[in-house]
Amino acid sequence: MNGDMILFTIVGFPFVAAFLCYLMGRWNKGLRDRLLQLSVILEMGWMVIAVLTYLQRGELGFLLDGFCMQGLYLKLDGFRVLYGCIAAFMWMMTGIFSREYFAHYRNRNRYYFFCLLTLGATMGVFLSGDFYTTFIFFEVMSLTSYVWVIHDEKPAAMRAGEIYLAIAIIGGLVMLMGLFLLYDAVGTLRMSELYGAVSSVWEEQSLRIYIAGGCMLFGFGAKAGMFPLHIWLPKAHPVAPAPASALLSGILTKTGVFGVLVVSIEMFRYDPLWGKCILYLGVITMFGGALLAVFSVDLKRTLACSSMSQIGFILVGVGMMELLGTENALAVRGTILHMVNHSMIKLILFMAAGVIYMNLHALNLNEIQGFGRRKPLLKGIFLAGALSIGGIPGFSGYISKTLLHESIVEYAIELSAHGEPSRWIHAVEWVFLITGGMTLAYMTKLFVAIFIEKHPFEQEKFDAKKQYMSMESIFALLIPVIILVVMGLLPYLTMNRIADFSQGFLHGEMPAHAVHYFSFTNLKGALISLLIGSLVYFGFIRKFLMGKDTKERVVYQNIWPGWMDLEDLIYRPVLQKAVITLVAGVCKMVDQMYICRGILKGVLEVMAFLSRICDHLLDAVLLLFRRTTHKSRTERHVYLIGTRLSRTLGKLLDNIIKILNHTIFRQKPIEHSFVVTFAEWEEMIHRTNRLIGASLSFGLWMAAIGFALTLIYLLWW
Numbered sequence: 001m002n003g004d005m006i007l008f009t010i011v012g013f014p015f016v017a018a019f020l021c022y023l024m025g026r027w028n029k030g031l032r033d034r035l036l037q038l039s040v041i042l043e044m045g046w047m048v049i050a051v052l053t054y055l056q057r058g059e060l061g062f063l064l065d066g067f068c069m070q071g072l073y074l075k076l077d078g079f080r081v082l083y084g085c086i087a088a089f090m091w092m093m094t095g096i097f098s099r100e101y102f103a104h105y106r107n108r109n110r111y112y113f114f115c116l117l118t119l120g121a122t123m124g125v126f127l128s129g130d131f132y133t134t135f136i137f138f139e140v141m142s143l144t145s146y147v148w149v150i151h152d153e154k155p156a157a158m159r160a161g162e163i164y165l166a167i168a169i170i171g172g173l174v175m176l177m178g179l180f181l182l183y184d185a186v187g188t189l190r191m192s193e194l195y196g197a198v199s200s201v202w203e204e205q206s207l208r209i210y211i212a213g214g215c216m217l218f219g220f221g222a223k224a225g226m227f228p229l230h231i232w233l234p235k236a237h238p239v240a241p242a243p244a245s246a247l248l249s250g251i252l253t254k255t256g257v258f259g260v261l262v263v264s265i266e267m268f269r270y271d272p273l274w275g276k277c278i279l280y281l282g283v284i285t286m287f288g289g290a291l292l293a294v295f296s297v298d299l300k301r302t303l304a305c306s307s308m309s310q311i312g313f314i315l316v317g318v319g320m321m322e323l324l325g326t327e328n329a330l331a332v333r334g335t336i337l338h339m340v341n342h343s344m345i346k347l348i349l350f351m352a353a354g355v356i357y358m359n360l361h362a363l364n365l366n367e368i369q370g371f372g373r374r375k376p377l378l379k380g381i382f383l384a385g386a387l388s389i390g391g392i393p394g395f396s397g398y399i400s401k402t403l404l405h406e407s408i409v410e411y412a413i414e415l416s417a418h419g420e421p422s423r424w425i426h427a428v429e430w431v432f433l434i435t436g437g438m439t440l441a442y443m444t445k446l447f448v449a450i451f452i453e454k455h456p457f458e459q460e461k462f463d464a465k466k467q468y469m470s471m472e473s474i475f476a477l478l479i480p481v482i483i484l485v486v487m488g489l490l491p492y493l494t495m496n497r498i499a500d501f502s503q504g505f506l507h508g509e510m511p512a513h514a515v516h517y518f519s520f521t522n523l524k525g526a527l528i529s530l531l532i533g534s535l536v537y538f539g540f541i542r543k544f545l546m547g548k549d550t551k552e553r554v555v556y557q558n559i560w561p562g563w564m565d566l567e568d569l570i571y572r573p574v575l576q577k578a579v580i581t582l583v584a585g586v587c588k589m590v591d592q593m594y595i596c597r598g599i600l601k602g603v604l605e606v607m608a609f610l611s612r613i614c615d616h617l618l619d620a621v622l623l624l625f626r627r628t629t630h631k632s633r634t635e636r637h638v639y640l641i642g643t644r645l646s647r648t649l650g651k652l653l654d655n656i657i658k659i660l661n662h663t664i665f666r667q668k669p670i671e672h673s674f675v676v677t678f679a680e681w682e683e684m685i686h687r688t689n690r691l692i693g694a695s696l697s698f699g700l701w702m703a704a705i706g707f708a709l710t711l712i713y714l715l716w717w
Contacts, residue, residue, distance in 0.1 A: 004053070004060040004061065004062050004076075005062070006046065006049060006050050006053060006060070007050070007060060007061070007062040007074040007075075007076060007127055008062050008064070008074065009046055010043070010046045010047060010050060010084065010123050010127065011074065011120055011123045011124045011127060011137075012120065013039075013042070013043060013046060013120070014039065014043060014116045014117065014119040014120035014123070015116070015117060015120045017035075017036075017039035017042075017043075017116050018112075018113050018114075018115075018116035018117045018120070019113075020035065020039075021035050021036050021039065021109075021112050021113060021116060022109055022112070022113040025108070025109035025112065025113075026109070029108070029109075032108075032109065032112065033098075033099045033108075033112075036095055036098070036099075036112050036115075036116070037095050037096055037099065039095075039116060040088070040091045040092040040094075040095035040096075040116075040119070041092055041095075043088050043091065043092070043119065043123075044085075044088040044089060044091075044092045046088075047084050047085050047088040048085075050076060050081070050084065051081055051085065054076055054077075054081055059075065059076060059077050060075070060076040061073070061074065061075050061076070061129065062074040062075075070130075070132045070189070071132075072132075072133045072136070073128065073129040073130045073132075073133050073190070074124070074127045074128065074129055074133065075127060075128070075129030075191075076127060077504065077505055078501045078502040078503075078504050078505060079336070079502040079503075079504070079505030079506070080126055080127055080505070081501075081502070082336075082340070082498065082501065082502045083126045083254065083258070083339075084123060084126050084127060086251065086340065086343050086344075087119070087122055087123060087126060087251050088119075088123075089480075090246065090247060090250055090251050090343065090347050091115075091119050091247070093347060093351070093476045093479065093480060094243035094244075094246055094247055094347070094351070094476070095115075095243075096472050096473075096475060096476040097243055097351050097354065097472070097473050097476040097477070098112075098115075098241075098243045099472060100358070100469065100470045100472060100473050101241065101242060101243055101354050101358050101473075102241070102243075103358075105151075105241070107151060107153075110147065110151075111147070111148070111151055111241070111244075114144045114145070114147040114148065115148070115244075117140070117144040118141055118144045118145045118148070118247075118252075121137045121138075121140040121141035121144060122137075122141055122251060122252065122255060123137075124136070124137030124140070124141075125137045125138050125141060125255045125258060126255065126258060128191075129190065129191060129192070130188075130189045130190045130191055131179055131182070131189040131191065131216075131262075132179070132189050134259065134262075135172075135175060135176065135179060138172070138175075138219075138223070138255065138259070139168075139172045141252065141255065142168035142169075142171075142172060142223065143165075143168065145244075145248065145252060146161060146164055146165050146168065148240050148241070148244035148247075148248065149161045149164045149236045149239065149240050149244075149248075151240065151241055151244065152239060152241075154239070156238075156239050157239040157240075159235070160232070160235040160236045160238075160239045160240075161236075163231060163232050163235055163236075164232045164235070164236050167222045167223075167229060167231070167232050168222070168223075170222075171218060171219040171220075171221075171222035171223065171229065172219060174215050174218045174219050175215060175216050175218065175219025175220065176219075177215050178211075178212045178213070178214070178215025178216035178218075178219065179212075179216070181208055181209075181211055181212035181215065182209065182212040182213075182216070182267075184208075185201060185205040185208045185209055185212065186198055186200075186201055186205070186209070191262055191266055192266075194266040194267055195265075195266050195267075195269055198266075198267050209267065210274075212267075213263055213267050213268060213274065216259065216263050217260060217263060217278075219259070220255075220256045220257075220258075220259030220260045220263065221256060221260060221281070222256065223252065223253065223255055223256030223259075224253050224254075224255075224256025224257050224259075224260060224311050224315075225253050225256070225285070225289075225307060225308045225311045226256070226260075226281055226282075226285050226311065226312075226315060227281060227284045227285040227288055227308075227312075230285065230288070230289070230308045233249075233253075233289075233304050233305070233307060233308050234292060234296075234301055234304050234305055234308070236248060236304070237249060237300050237301065237303065237304030237307070237350075238298055238300040238301045238304065238363065241354070242300070242350050242351060242353055242354025242357055242358075243350075243351070243354060245300060245303075245304070245350045245353075245354075246346060246347050246350035246351055246354075249303070249304065249307040249346040249350060250342065250343040250344070250345075250346040250347045250350070251343055253307060253311055254339055254342075254343060257311065257314055257315075257318075257339060260278070260315070260318060261318060261335075261505075261506065264278060264318055264321065264322060265321070265505075265506050265507055268322065269322075269507065270322060270325040270326070271322055272322065272323055274322055275319050275320070275321070275322025275323040276319065276323070277319075278315055278318050278319040278322065279315075279316060279319025279320065279322075279323065279428065280319075281315060282312045282313070282314070282315025282316040282317075282318065282319055283312065283316060283428055283431050283432075284312070285308060285309070285311060285312030285315060286309050286310075286311075286312025286313050286315070286316060286431070286432070286435050287309075287312070287431055287434070287435050287438075288308070288309075288312070289305045289306065289307070289308030289309030289310070289311070289312055290305070290306070290309040290435045290438035290439055290442070291438065292305040292308070292560070293305035293306045293309060293438070293439075293442040294438055294441060294442045294445075294536065294540070294541065294545075295545065295558055295559065295560040296442075296558060296560075297364060297365045297366065297545075297556040297557065297558045298363050298364055298365070299353050299356065299363045299364075299365065299368065299446060299450075300350070300353050300357075300363050301363075302442055302445075302446060303346065303349050303350060303353060306389065306439065306442065306443075307342070307346060309435060309438075309439065310338070310342045310346075310389065311342075312435070313338055313342075313401065313404060313432075313435075314335055314338050314339055314342070316404060316408075316428075316432065317331050317332075317334050317335030317338060317404050317407065318331075318335055320404070320407040320408060320411060321335065321506065321508075323411055324407060324410065324411055324414070326509065327410070327414070327512075328407070328508065328509075329503075329508055329509050329510060329511040329512070330403050330404075330406050330407040330410060330511060330515070331403075331404070331407035332499075332503050332506045332507075332508030332509075333403050333499040333503060333508065333511070334400050334401075334402075334403030334404035334406075334407055335404070335506070336498070336499055336502055336503060336506070337396075337399060337400035337403065337495055337498065337499055338397075338400035338401065338403075338404060340400075340498060341388065341389075341396050341397050341399075341400050341484075341487075342389075344396075344480050344483060344484050345385045345388050345389045345397065345484065346385075347480050348381060348382075348384065348385040348477065348480050348481055348484065349382065349385040349386070349389075351473075351476060351477055352378060352381055352382045352385065352477065355378060355468060355469050355473065355477075356368055356371055356372075356450070358469075359371070359465065359468050365445075365446070365449040365450070365556045366555045366556055368449075368450055369449050369450065369453050369454070369455045370450070370453055370454045370455035370458075370459050370462055371450055371455070371462045372450045372451040373451060373452070373454065373459070373462070373463065374462070374463040375451075375468065377474070378451075378468070378469075379451045380481075381477050381478070381481050382446075382447065382450070382451065383447065383451075384481045384484055384485060385481075385484070386443040386444075386446070386447050388484055388488060389439060389443060390436075390439050390440040390443050390529075390533070391436050391439070391440075391526055391529060392440075392526070392530075393517075393518065393523060393526055394488055394489065395484070395485070395488035396484055396487040396488040396491070396495065397488075398488065398517070398526060399487075399488070399491045399495050399517055400495075401436060401525075401526075402515075402517055402522045402525065402526070403515065404432070405429070405432060405433075405522075405525045406515070406522065408425060408428060408429045408432060409429065411425055412425045412426055412429065433525060433528050433529050433532065434529075434532055436525075436526075436529035436532070436533070437528075437529045437530070437531070437532025437533035437534075437535070437536055438532070438533065438536055439529075439533070440529060440530060440532075440533030440534075440536075440537070441533045441534075441536035441537040441540075441541060442541075444533065444537050445537065445541050445556075449556065456553045491517055544559070545557055545558075545559065647675055647678075647679075649678060650673065650675030650676070650677070650678045650679070651675060654673055654675060
């Protein structure tokens with residue numbers, strides 16, 4: 001080992017704490033809860049020490065030599081400091097909140113164990129200095145966070161877990177292929193060395209590097225929730241516990257964005273082709289997530305679709321960074337700040353949703369309608385998050401969205417100045433503004449339903465509930481709200497400094513001029529989105545997504561066609577049928593290519609022919625004996641059951657029982673045959689194995705186990 005041990009401590013401490021918490025939980029659950037809170041607070045303390053050390057000495061590094069011949073490389077710079085602190089802060093707040101939320105949950109020991117393991121792996125991703133280290137911790141994080149999704153163990157949770165695990169495993173394997181191709185092409189996986197290495201071999205290796213980048217984008221984009229690999233987001237968030245949903249949305253998706261950022265800035269810096277690819281994927285993800293959120297009537301599902309949309313905004317910023325080249329200051333700053341905003345906003349909104357769920361055990365808007373009417377504290381907390389994510393001036397979300405919007409406008413002006421077509425980028429701008437309006441519309445729907453409208457039957461019961469969250473939960477919710485409000489009210493003192501501190505990671509330059517966030521030019525975009533949001537809410541949601549049920553009361557309706565689900569429409573059929581058929585065809589084709597197979601087949605056919613001749617001769621001899629010396633009075637047909645092993649064991653036990661029946665069990669002899677019993681057991685086992693082997697989850701677990709064994713072998717070797 002060499003380097004700064006503080007980095008190793010930040011990553012390794014949660015793994016040690018996970019086992020300590022688990023052992024404590026076997027002895028005393030109350031102390032276990034406190035130990036979890038202490039662990040996440042200490043992790044935040046380690047990050048504070050790392051920040052102070054970084055401010056004094058500059059970049060920090062740690063290398064664990066000889067680990068799988070590549071070594072584990074950790075690094076700390078401005079951006080990594082920022083997201084290490086955000087990750088530790090979010091785990092600290094959700095850890096404090098979890099004590100009340102999980103008070104009546106089962107399997108808490110398991111959840112806390114994997115929660116801390118995921119914290120260590122997430123820190124490993126954000127502090128990684130090469131793609132090998134990123135990959136190791138990324139896969140650990142994916143497998144440990146799977147337990148969050150299936151925590152309730154209900155059918156919906158298990159199904160969501162299947163698709164989450166499938167995306168994690170497939171994405172990881174595709175990413176690994178990309179890393180193999182990249183290393184073969186440029187000879188390094190160090191992030192700081194990639195740009196020079198790629199530039200030196202670009203002319204002869206460009207195609208291979210594009211393929212490697214595409215594979216890595218697949219793996220990282222899957223975790224980020226990028227279209228078309230977003231399908232786990234709307235399924236996993238509603239079924240996972242609220243603290244886990246806050247971390248899945250606010251921080252684990254950012255590990256995917258982190259990978260996309262590194263690939264973009266180090267492998268394809270200022271590449272317009274790559275930039276357009278990311279931009280188009282971002283636009284589809286941005287608009288598609290908002291569209292799904294508008295139709296949703298489940299609180300956490302709406303927030304999950306919103307996460308998908310906000311990841312789209314961030315990807316739009318990444319695409320604009322590439323297209324603007326060295327003039328990408330606004331895009332760089334907007335991307336970083338929107339990542340920060342989204343993390344903090346979803347921490348607030350998902351924990352607020354958790355407060356509602358732990359009181360009502362429901363998330364459907366028609367069931368939780370009116371719960372927050374007489375709860376001003378919860379109303380203010382939720383409103384702060386809703387206004388910020390909606391991009392309302394005075395809140396932090398407005399600042400980052402303004403920077404992203406202005407980067408699009410800047411590129412449109414640049415295209416026009418060079419006489420190039422700019423209609424397409426203006427179309428992107430309008431999709432950006434329309435999506436911002438849709439964001440306001442679905443957040444207005446949530447706020448009105450929960451905090452303004454009345455429940456037709458349960459309103460008095462809701463209003464009478466005063467003690468709906470503990471002081472610990474209030475603390476966990478209020479602290480991020482205060483931070484969010486301060487950032488929005490003082491953007492020049494807070495958000496600008498955050499951008500200045502971390503933009504070096506993205507090779508961003510200082511803006512050519514100061515950005516006047518509250519000038520009319522910048523306010524105009526927010527006003528357009530506000531107008532579009534009003535039209536969507538009053539003209540579409542109130543008119544078409546609300547109807548009357550059998551009791552003639554107005555209810556929220558989800559009219560989104562059920563068949564338009566990519567999981568059931570495409571992914572499951574592909575995974576279960578097409579891939580198996582394709583692999584079988586390929587194996588058959590490869591098998592037929594070998595000449596030795598033909599020779600072996602001929603030998604086997606000759607042996608089979610000789611065997612059949614011997615069988616016929618033996619049958620003839622046996623028939624002759626049965627007709628002569630061994631002739632019986634009654635012909636009986638013998639039907640063999642079970643296998644040879646079961647029949648042999650059964651006959652052995654039957655003979656033993658026969659002896660016992662004549663001695664010990666003479667009064668109550670055992671009548672049944674163990675040959676039949678063993679045969680029935682074998683049939684039951686075979687039938688069960690066939691059912692298990694045919695399930696998708698079993699196949700995914702087998703793939704995960706094989707992948708884990710491969711990693712263990714590599715590490716051991």
